[in-house]
Amino acid sequence: xxxxxxxxxxxxxxxxxxxxxxxxxxxxxxxxxxxxxxxxxxxxxxxxxxxxxxxxxxxxxxxxxxxxxxxxxxxxxxxxxxxxxxxxxxxxxxxxxxxxxxxxxxxxxxxxxxxxxxxxxxxxxxxxxxxxxxxxxxxxxxxxxxxxxxxxxxxxxxxxxxxxxxxxxxxxxxxxxxxxxxxxxxxxxxxxxxxxxxxxxxxxxxxxxxxxxxxxxxxxxxxxxxxxxxxxxxxxxxxxxxxx
Amino acid sequence: xxxxxxxxxxxxxxxxxxxxxxxxxxxxxxxxxxxxxxxxxxxxxxxxxxxxxxxxxxxxxxxxxxxxxxxxxxxxxxxxxxxxxxxxxxxxxxxxxxxxxxxxxxxxxxxxxxxxxxxxxxxxxxxxxxxxxxxxxxxxxxxxxxxxxxxxxxxxxxxxxxxxxxxxxxxxxxxxxxxxxxxxxxxxxxxxxxxxxxxxxxxxxxxxxxxxxxxxxxxxxxxxxxxxxxxxxxxxxxxxxxxx
Numbered sequence: 473x474x475x476x477x478x479x480x481x482x483x484x485x486x487x488x489x490x491x492x493x494x495x496x497x498x499x500x501x502x503x504x505x506x507x508x509x510x511x512x513x514x515x516x517x518x519x520x521x522x523x524x525x526x527x528x529x530x531x532x533x534x535x536x537x538x539x540x541x542x543x544x545x546x547x548x549x550x551x552x553x554x555x556x557x558x559x560x561x562x563x564x565x566x567x568x569x570x571x572x573x574x575x576x577x578x579x580x581x582x583x584x585x586x587x588x589x590x591x592x593x594x595x596x597x598x599x600x601x602x603x604x605x606x607x608x609x610x611x612x613x614x615x616x617x618x619x620x621x622x623x624x625x626x627x628x629x630x631x632x633x634x635x636x637x638x639x640x641x642x643x644x645x646x647x648x649x650x651x652x653x654x655x656x657x658x659x660x661x662x663x664x665x666x667x668x669x670x671x672x673x674x675x676x677x678x679x680x681x682x683x684x685x686x687x688x689x690x691x692x693x694x695x696x697x698x699x700x701x702x703x704x705x706x707x708x709x710x711x712x713x714x715x716x
Numbered sequence: 717x718x719x720x721x722x723x724x725x726x727x728x729x730x731x732x733x734x735x736x737x738x739x740x741x742x743x744x745x746x747x748x749x750x751x752x753x754x755x756x757x758x759x760x761x762x763x764x765x766x767x768x769x770x771x772x773x774x775x776x777x778x779x780x781x782x783x784x785x786x787x788x789x790x791x792x793x794x795x796x797x798x799x800x801x802x803x804x805x806x807x808x809x810x811x812x813x814x815x816x817x818x819x820x821x822x823x824x825x826x827x828x829x830x831x832x833x834x835x836x837x838x839x840x841x842x843x844x845x846x847x848x849x850x851x852x853x854x855x856x857x858x859x860x861x862x863x864x865x866x867x868x869x870x871x872x873x874x875x876x877x878x879x880x881x882x883x884x885x886x887x888x889x890x891x892x893x894x895x896x897x898x899x900x901x902x903x904x905x906x907x908x909x910x911x912x913x914x915x916x917x918x919x920x921x922x923x924x925x926x927x928x929x930x931x932x933x934x935x936x937x938x939x940x941x942x943x944x945x946x947x948x949x950x951x952x953x954x955x956x957x958x959x960x
Contacts, residue, residue, distance in 0.1 A: 536945075539944070539945035540945070542944075542945075543942055543944055543945070546811070549811070550804075550807055550808065550811060553797070553807045553811075554803075554804045554807050559798075560794075560798045563794055563797045563798050564794065567790070567793070567794060567797075567814060570811060570814060570815070571814070571818065574815065574818065581925075649911060652911065653907050653908065653911065656900065656904075656907050657904065657907060660900075660901065660904065663897050663900050663901060664897065667893060667896065667897065667911070667914055670911055670914065670915070671914070671918065674915065674918050678922075681825075698787055700783070700786075700787055
């Protein structure tokens with residue numbers, strides 16, 4: 473049976489035995505990777521605002537590194553699972569790393585999609601990006617940093633804030649729809665850029681979802697309470713891992 | 717070290733010991749869940765084409781079941797990991813199940829997003845959905861079924877076809893952009909529906925990506941060759957798990 477971590481129990485393994493030492497290293501490696509992907513996302517947005525094709529090309533070139541690291545981290549998780557008999561909480565941490573690893577690679581994918589759009593823009597034309605999109609472009613990378621801090625500090629409260637921040641992103645995505653509609657109605661020659669702006673909004677909204685997913689897993693790791701999907705069912709009672 | 721499955725070794729565990737029996741059950745449970753999510757996706761598309769709000773509401777109501785099952789399947793994977801010392805190939809299968817489980821829940825999420833759009837449509841207005849979107853709406857669920865067959869038959873060849881089919885979806889997504897642009901230019905009053913059509917295209921394109929991801933994992937499970945991300949680097953040589 474998999475119980476939650478007790479109050480005195482941290483999900484950072486104390487370096488001691490080889491496995492614990494390797495888990496600490498794995499966690500550090502994953503955080504480095506996540507920082508790299510977040511930096512790609514920020515850079516793709518700067519490339520978009522400035523229609524900077526060189527910067528955009530640079531983001532796309534960096535995607536390969538994340539792809540390779542994703543495969544390597546997954547192999548490392550598998551190696552640690554089979555290396556020796558880990559404890560239940562080691563498996564929870566390894567499963568957490570596997571999931572975060574997948575989601576980090578997807579953040580890099582979204583950054584790369586935004587960079588692809590940035591690269592296609594004509595630099596000589598100034599684009600009046602919708603306010604809602606600019607706002608999403610500030611908030612989503614900030615959510616990513618907040619989540620990373622929540623992982624580092626094992627801070628369930630901060631993780632819950634990230635889950636809450638995702639609701640604001642969803643509202644901005646709705647506002648973006650209206651802004652894009654008004655923009656195209658006002659300037660029919662802006663159809664291209666309007667559609668692209670809407671598409672960037674979708675990419676950012678999806679990154680927000682990924683962050684909220686990871687944040688839910690952080691809450692689970694720290695408190696043993698499953699909050700996943702609870703936001704969709706406001707009336708539902710969060711389940712404790714103890715009942716599983 | 718985690719080697720690939722040998723030629724004579726199947727990734728379906730033979731029922732024998734308790735763990736093997738439980739792994740077969742887990743795999744069946746996951747496939748049932750995936751079929752349910754694919755059915756939701758098909759139903760959301762019918763709701764869209766027919767602007768059928770009732771059917772759309774039904775899809776959204778079914779999302780809760782997938783959400784709950786996702787949590788239960790993940791807990792089951794963790795329970796099996798900690799229950800007894802599984803072999804290396806059991807861990808590979810369990811990791812596969814964890815990843816597919818996440819992706820199945822996301823397919824249900826995308827179906828639900830499409831249903832949300834379907835529910836917002838005015839039934840009295842006939843919508844001339846772009847040809848590329850209709851085509852994606854036929855092909856993406858077909859890819860899902862093909863992938864399920866590849867999983868059931870442990871068929872790497874079929875899995876590779878799914879990876880190939882995803883490239884067609886990406887091309888259709890590009891064609892959809894042009895069709896939507898032309899549509900809005902022709903009928904400015906169709907801005908709303910044009911943006912929604914483009915959005916549905918993005919949802920379907922993302923499901924195609926998820927299927928391609930799982931297909932890559934099927935190839936790895938059956939042949940021990942990592943093909944993940946290889947499609948992005950046409951010049952790169954697929955790595956064998958033996959070298960990891």
